[in-house]
Amino acid sequence: MSTFQEHHLDNRLLRALDDLGFQETTEAQKQALPIIAEGRDLMLSAKTGSGKTAAFILPMLNRFLLDERCGCPPRGLILLPTRELAIQTQKMFEKLAAHTDITCGLILGGEPSKPQLAMLKSKPSVVIATPGRLFEHVGNARIDLSAIAVLVLDEADRMLDMGFSETVDAIVAACNKERQNLLFSATLKSKGFGRITRFLDNPVRLEIDSLRDGHSQISQQFVLTDDDRHKENVVAALIAEEDAQHVFVFCNTRLQAQKVSNMLSSKKLRACYIHGEVSQEERKKVLERFRSGVLQVLVATDLAARGLDVKDVDLVINFTVPHSGDDHVHRIGRTGRASQEGTAITLVNSLEWNRMSSIERYLKIRFTPRKIKGLEAAYTGPKKLKKSGKAAGVKKKKRSKAIVSKKSKPKKKVRTKKR
Ligand code: ADP
Ligand code: MG
Numbered sequence: 001m002s003t004f005q006e007h008h009l010d011n012r013l014l015r016a017l018d019d020l021g022f023q024e025t026t027e028a029q030k031q032a033l034p035i036i037a038e039g040r041d042l043m044l045s046a047k048t049g050s051g052k053t054a055a056f057i058l059p060m061l062n063r064f065l066l067d068e069r070c071g072c073p074p075r076g077l078i079l080l081p082t083r084e085l086a087i088q089t090q091k092m093f094e095k096l097a098a099h100t101d102i103t104c105g106l107i108l109g110g111e112p113s114k115p116q117l118a119m120l121k122s123k124p125s126v127v128i129a130t131p132g133r134l135f136e137h138v139g140n141a142r143i144d145l146s147a148i149a150v151l152v153l154d155e156a157d158r159m160l161d162m163g164f165s166e167t168v169d170a171i172v173a174a175c176n177k178e179r180q181n182l183l184f185s186a187t188l189k190s191k192g193f194g195r196i197t198r199f200l201d202n203p204v205r206l207e208i209d210s211l212r213d214g215h216s217q218i219s220q221q222f223v224l225t226d227d228d229r230h231k232e233n234v235v236a237a238l239i240a241e242e243d244a245q246h247v248f249v250f251c252n253t254r255l256q257a258q259k260v261s262n263m264l265s266s267k268k269l270r271a272c273y274i275h276g277e278v279s280q281e282e283r284k285k286v287l288e289r290f291r292s293g294v295l296q297v298l299v300a301t302d303l304a305a306r307g308l309d310v311k312d313v314d315l316v317i318n319f320t321v322p323h324s325g326d327d328h329v330h331r332i333g334r335t336g337r338a339s340q341e342g343t344a345i346t347l348v349n350s351l352e353w354n355r356m357s358s359i360e361r362y363l364k365i366r367f368t369p370r371k372i373k374g375l376e377a378a379y380t381g382p383k384k385l386k387k388s389g390k391a392a393g394v395k396k397k398k399r400s401k402a403i404v405s406k407k408s409k410p411k412k413k414v415r416t417k418k419r
Helices: 011-020 027-037 052-066 083-096 113-121 131-139 156-161 165-174 193-197 228-242 254-266 280-291 325-332 353-363
Strands: 042-045 076-079 104-107 126-129 150-153 180-185 204-207 218-224 247-250 271-274 297-300 315-318 342-348
Touching (some): 052 083, 052 180, 076 083, 076 165, 083 104, 083 126, 083 280, 104 113, 104 131, 113 131, 126 131, 156 180, 228 315, 254 297, 271 280, 315 325, 325 353
Parallel strands (some): 042 180, 076 150, 150 180, 247 315, 271 297
16 A cells, blocks of 8 residues: 555645545555556556546546646546446546546436537536447537547446447547557456557556455355245345345346345335336436435346445345356445455355356355354255365266157257356
């Protein structure tokens, strides 16, 4: 860790950090600040909650304060995959820029264009945007990106996952060629980064404790469960046992998220859900209610919750085992943020055991078993375990040759894509 003073930040920024109560840099900030200050391009991956937002906003502000020449703004552009992340980033920006004249404006999809065009006329120094709508404005010549000196792609891997690759390409092509590029991502190994990295100029690559390390402040547990009905009762019991005031429950499908949320509400818990099909307006409202404590439980799908910085989540429950180790890390990243302690509990039924075991191996940890009195599952775990921790299955019977006709050759084994 280091102090912010060591990074030669403008006094107006130090004051803002003081207001926020940030005393020391996080590791990601400590490593990123000097590289960005040098003007180098940077690709950085660090686990969720490691303070990446301030790691790119602070040096951007510092640079614009040092060099107050005003080419025609905007001079900074921050691209993010979702509205919620963009709004969150704007909030951090405004706090960090509070004692300066540097302004920022938001460009988001799902909202009327008119106010955004009015905002652009006011010439904000920095634009924070989701790619789709910004691309429209670029296409209609409503925004001129030719003076962009610093371009940030935050959650770049997610942006690609969501199919924004070509849109981002087009936006980048409209930016000033002499700019600094900063790319932030949960992992630097994503396929298809090739396209985006084309735009980077000899970037420094920083991987600060990779996504799978460093969640030691989170207690990771699992509960054996049966069907969804049983899981629902377990969720309610866990929230009561933990006396948790801020709970995230993760589901794999939209329908499941809705069902679980309704069930919790019927048990008199203050719960609501967000997923990709909930309108933007509604999502914003739900998040505000969760942040302010009006809601106690937020049930979400992975996409809807990715990257959201909701403070003080004391319990994360995986209603279903996530599809991949990275999804798991993103889910549990909601708790134990900025070195606080947290608890993450995964509900596992017989069909999900092996998936949980893969995630444990990926993270190189073992989840601690937890039982709830009176709600023990009929499923007691695999009878025998392989060395890997997976269930040792009963060998599949070979198909009798007599039944397999020549025409219906057994199909080639289809490998499921690893996500
Ligand atoms: P990431 O983008 O890496 O997931 P965020 O930028 O959202 O992380 O930051 C996570 C949390 O840590 C936020 O609540 C933020 O206000 C807080 N934070 C960031 N930097 C510091 C710091 N230097 N000291 C204390 N808290 C910080
Ligand atoms: Mg972030």
